[in-house]
Structure formats: C-alpha cells, structure tokens
Amino acid sequence: MSHEPRLSQLLAQAGRVVQTPLHKLVVDDPARAQDFALRVGPIYANFARQHYDRDALAALFVLAEQAGARHKLQALFDGEKINLTEGRAVLHTALRGDLSSTATARAAHAQAVEARARMRVLIDALAAGDVTDVVSVGIGGSDLGPRLAVDALTGAAPGRFRVHFLSNVDGHAAQRVLAGLDPRHTAAVLISKTFGTQETLLNGAILRDWLGEHASADGGRLYAVSANVERPAAAFGIPPERILPMWDWVGGRYSLWSAVGFPIALAIGMDAFEAMLAGAAQMDAHVLHTPLEQNLAAWHALTAVWNRNGLGYATQAVHAYDERLKLLSNYLQQLVMESLGKSVRTDGSAVEVDTVPVWWGGAGTDTQHSFFQALHQGTSIVPSDFIGVVRSDTPYADNHRALHANLLAQTEAFANGQASDDPHRAYAGGRPTTMILLDALTPESFGALLALYEHSVYLQSVVWGINAFDQFGVELGKQVASRLLPALAGEAQADDPVTRALLDQLR
Numbered sequence: 191m192s193h194e195p196r197l198s199q200l201l202a203q204a205g206r207v208v209q210t211p212l213h214k215l216v217v218d219d220p221a222r223a224q225d226f227a228l229r230v231g232p233i234y235a236n237f238a239r240q241h242y243d244r245d246a247l248a249a250l251f252v253l254a255e256q257a258g259a260r261h262k263l264q265a266l267f268d269g270e271k272i273n274l275t276e277g278r279a280v281l282h283t284a285l286r287g288d289l290s291s292t293a294t295a296r297a298a299h300a301q302a303v304e305a306r307a308r309m310r311v312l313i314d315a316l317a318a319g320d321v322t323d324v325v326s327v328g329i330g331g332s333d334l335g336p337r338l339a340v341d342a343l344t345g346a347a348p349g350r351f352r353v354h355f356l357s358n359v360d361g362h363a364a365q366r367v368l369a370g371l372d373p374r375h376t377a378a379v380l381i382s383k384t385f386g387t388q389e390t391l392l393n394g395a396i397l398r399d400w401l402g403e404h405a406s407a408d409g410g411r412l413y414a415v416s417a418n419v420e421r422p423a424a425a426f427g428i429p430p431e432r433i434l435p436m437w438d439w440v441g442g443r444y445s446l447w448s449a450v451g452f453p454i455a456l457a458i459g460m461d462a463f464e465a466m467l468a469g470a471a472q473m474d475a476h477v478l479h480t481p482l483e484q485n486l487a488a489w490h491a492l493t494a495v496w497n498r499n500g501l502g503y504a505t506q507a508v509h510a511y512d513e514r515l516k517l518l519s520n521y522l523q524q525l526v527m528e529s530l531g532k533s534v535r536t537d538g539s540a541v542e543v544d545t546v547p548v549w550w551g552g553a554g555t556d557t558q559h560s561f562f563q564a565l566h567q568g569t570s571i572v573p574s575d576f577i578g579v580v581r582s583d584t585p586y587a588d589n590h591r592a593l594h595a596n597l598l599a600q601t602e603a604f605a606n607g608q609a610s611d612d613p614h615r616a617y618a619g620g621r622p623t624t625m626i627l628l629d630a631l632t633p634e635s636f637g638a639l640l641a642l643y644e645h646s647v648y649l650q651s652v653v654w655g656i657n658a659f660d661q662f663g664v665e666l667g668k669q670v671a672s673r674l675l676p677a678l679a680g681e682a683q684a685d686d687p688v689t690r691a692l693l694d695q696l697r
C-alpha cells in the first residue's frame with residue numbers, strides 16, 4: 191500500500207513547523223528538553239534540538255503505525271522472510287538473544303550459540319600457542335563492523351591478540367598490514383559470507399602464501415568464516431574444523447554479531463564479545479516491546495524521515511566525540527546507505543519520496559577544524575547525530591572536560607546560532623541535532639548503540655516501504671570490472687570509447 195498520502199500530510203506539518211525557528215521552538219516549550227529524551231540501559235538520547243514540535247511528532251508516530259511498524263518489527267524477530275527480493279529471513283537479532291519463540295528464530299539462535307562455542311574452543315587453542323597477531327581479511331560487512339568494534343573496545347577489554355584488518359584490493363594495503371608482522375607468530379582469518387568476493391580471495395591468497403608452511407597444514411593458522419564451507423576448503427585447503435559458519439539469514443552488514451565477529455573475540459576476548467551481544471539484546475528487547483512513542487529506535491527513525499522528507503535535507507552526519515568511535519561513520523555508511531539506498535518499494539513500484547540521505551561524519555573535535563565551518567555557515571543544512579561518552583577511561587580529566595565542553599557547545603551553536611550586524615560573522619542556527627550519550631564505552635553500551643542504528647534503519651525502510659536487506663546496486667560495477675580484467679591484461683579491448691581511452695593510459 192502506498193504511504194504517499196501520509197507523507198504528504200507530513201509535508202504539511204513541515205510547512206507549518208519551519209515557520210518557527212528551532213531555537214524558538216525550544217524557548218516556547220522548554221519541557222521538551224526532558225520530554226524529547228529517552229534512556230535505554232546505558233544509552234540516553236535527546237531529540238529536543240530537532241526541528242519538529244509535538245504535533246509533528248504525533249503525525250510521525252501515526253505514519254509509523256500506519257506503515258505497520260509494530261507488526262513488521264515482530265516479523266523481523268520471528269524470522270519471516272522480510273527480505274522479499276531474495277526470499278530470506280533476516281535474523282541478526284537471533285544471534286544475540288531469543289526474543290522470539292518461532293521455530294525459525296529458535297533454530298537460528300541455537301546455531302548461533304553452537305558457533306560461539308566453536309569460536310571459544312578455537313580461540314583457546316590459538317591462545318595456547320605463540321601467535322601474537324591475527325590478520326582479518328574481508329571487506330564491506332565482513333570488515334567494517336569487526337574493524338570498528340576492535341578499534342572501539344580493545345582498550346576496555348584487551349584480549350590475547352593484536353588484530354589487523356585487510357580489506358582493499360590495492361596491494362599497498364596488504365603490504366602495509368604485513369610490514370612488521372612475522373609469519374611464525376601470525377594467524378589469518380578469511381571472512382566472506384559468499385567466499386566469492388574478489389578482494390577477499392586475492393588478499394586471502396596473499397596471506398596464504400605469506401604464511402607459507404604455517405597456513406594450511408595440520409595445526410595451520412589459516413581460518414575462514416563463510417556461509418559456503420566448500421569454497422574455503424577447496425580454494426585454500428582450510429580444514430572444516432577451522433571454518434566457522436555464516437548463514438543466509440544474516441546480512442553482511444548485520445553480521446558482526448555472528449562468527450564474522452571472530453576478530454572481535456580474538457581482540458577483546460570471548461566474554462567481552464558476548465557482553466557486546468548482551469548489550470545489543472537489551473536494545474532488541476526495548477525496541478520489540480516498547481510502544482513507538484517511547485521507543486528509541488522509532489524516535490531515531492522518524493527523526494530521519496522527518497529530516498529527509500519533511501525538511502528535505504539531503505545529507506546526514508554523525509559526529510562521535512570519542513576517539514575510540516572514529517570508525518563509526520564508516521560503519522554506518524554501509525549499514526545505512528546499503529540498506530536504504532533504494533528507489534523502488536518492495537513491490538517494485540517507484541518510491542515517490544526521497545529515501546536515504548548521504549551519510550558521513552567523523553570524530554570530534556578533529557572535525558571541528560576541518561568541515562564544521564560548512565555546517566555552521568554553509569548553504570546546506572546537515573542534521574547531525576552527536577555521540578558522547580560520559581565516563582572517560584583516561585587519566586586526562588582536563589581533556590575530557592574540554593571534549594564535553596566542545597560537544598555541548600557545538601550542538602548549542604548549531605541550534606541557536608548568533609545574530610550579528612556583520613553578515614560574515616552571523617550564524618543562522620536552525621541546524622538540527624540529536625545527542626546520544628553512552629554512560630561509558632563498554633562492550634554492552636557499544637552493542638546497544640549499534641543495535642539502535644540497525645533498528646532505526648529497519649524502521650525507516652518500513653516507512654518508505656523499501657527492502658533494507660538487499661544490495662543489488664553494488665553488482666553492476668563488479669560485473670563491469672570482471673569484464674575489464676582481460677582488457678587490462680591486454681587480451682581484449684573495451685567497448686566503451688571513454689574506457690578505451692583510459693585503458694590506454696593505464697596499460
């Protein structure tokens with residue numbers, strides 16, 4: 191069913207709300223500082239500086255109800271085949287909890303528990319030897335989540351191994367990662383759901399050759415994670431006991447909770463990995479069981495829809511005011527843009543409103559000295575999520591106070607602006623932000639934060655009526671690249687005249 195008429199009601203709300211500047215909405219209704227805030231376990235979020243009012247919010251919640259948000263959340267947890275274009279269930283929630291009693295969800299959960307038991311055994315065995323470093327080879331969903339988690343959590347829960355990541359097909363990436371590592375004390379994990387990804391196969395071969403005798407023999411140190419057990423065995427000689435499973439009911443960008451998270455467990459230990467899952471499960475329970483009006487994922491999702499469709503903002507930024515979360519924006523780019531970068535509904539008809547904005551961001555305070563000028567005074571308004579962490583885990587109290595002062599200052603300045611007679615020194619304000627605060631950066635709060643974004647993305651897809659779980663858009667480039675490989679080797683010519691001219695330069 192089309193949601194267009196309801197979205198047009200939203201546009202009418204937006205036309206009314208924008209008559210009032212953001213800072214005036216807050217001044218006129220100061221109680222929204224408390225009323226537009228929610229807490230779920232270790233996460234507090236405040237939406238009071240979004241450019242909507244109570245009536246607009248009410249219309250947004252109606253929109254979500256009418257799109258069937260409650261029923262569709264249940265369908266996700268129950269393992270219904272909501273990835274319609276590929277006929278698959280989407281059960282990342284079953285990797286971290288057992289909130290659904292359907293046979294499908296229970297079977298998935300049991301498989302996840304069994305895989306974790308195998309991860310623990312493999313890690314214990316590796317820890318008994320003299321391996322110090324592990325190289326994780328994967329790309330996209332088989333890289334970004336583990337890379338972020340390892341970078342974010344290694345300080346809080348240092349494990350037994352240093353973990354390095356190799357994703358790019360550019361050989362310089364392999365060269366850089368391997369420099370300084372010793373094949374006698376290194377293991378490698380090849381992670382690929384399909385085990386057909388060009389980058390991972392090429393880099394995997396580099397690792398296998400570099401490990402040499404330490405790769406695949408008995409007691410070898412080459413591991414794999416894949417939904418396709420035959421391929422790593424056939425292509426790399428990895429024995430089944432060193433291949434951890436993946437399943438078609440877990441999307442790549444939702445897979446860090448599965449054995450794809452093996453590098454995370456290697457870096458922070460299996461107990462901390464399971465704590466991360468528990469944090470996500472806490473968010474899952476909140477999202478599944480809480481009415482939309484008090485549901486953090488619903489607030490986050492509807493705010494995104496409002497900014498995109500109501501106010502027409504074409505990009506969305508996330509600023510992590512914590513150095514440990516500096517890779518969050520990279521991870522969210524795949525989660526959000528691969529999931530929501532669609533222009534047809536699940537039934538194939540065109541979506542008549544804009545879907546995903548461009549997601550981007552970085553870590554404060556560095557970003558204040560690079561692109562914040564444009565956010566304060568540029569002609570495009572960029573709504574932003576600001577992520578802060580209340581407790582510091584460093585001894586540098588002055589730095590932490592300064593970090594917090596900047597976090598507060600930026601969001602206040604974005605919202606309120608500052609008038610001036612000099613147009614060059616005037617700040618218009620009206621830049622909407624959401625503040626998300628973690629009590630501390632722990633495996634639990636980190637897991638809860640990522641689960642929040644996952645559910646927000648799903649709820650946005652529900653409102654837009656699109657499939658958040660396929661990614662056919664990335665296929666065309668891969669097909670053309672494989673057609674062009676022979677041309678690069680000088681064995682064929684390209685059809686396209688511009689490509690031909692460029693090939694002449696590259697050859």
Ligand SMILES: O=P(O)(O)OC[C@H]1O[C@H](O)[C@H](O)[C@@H](O)[C@@H]1O
Nearest residue numbers: 330331332382383384387442664
């Ligand atoms: O895990 P793999 O099968 O190697 O896939 C890795 C990545 O490849 C593709 O480009 C997809 O767009 C991603 O969603 C996926 O995460």
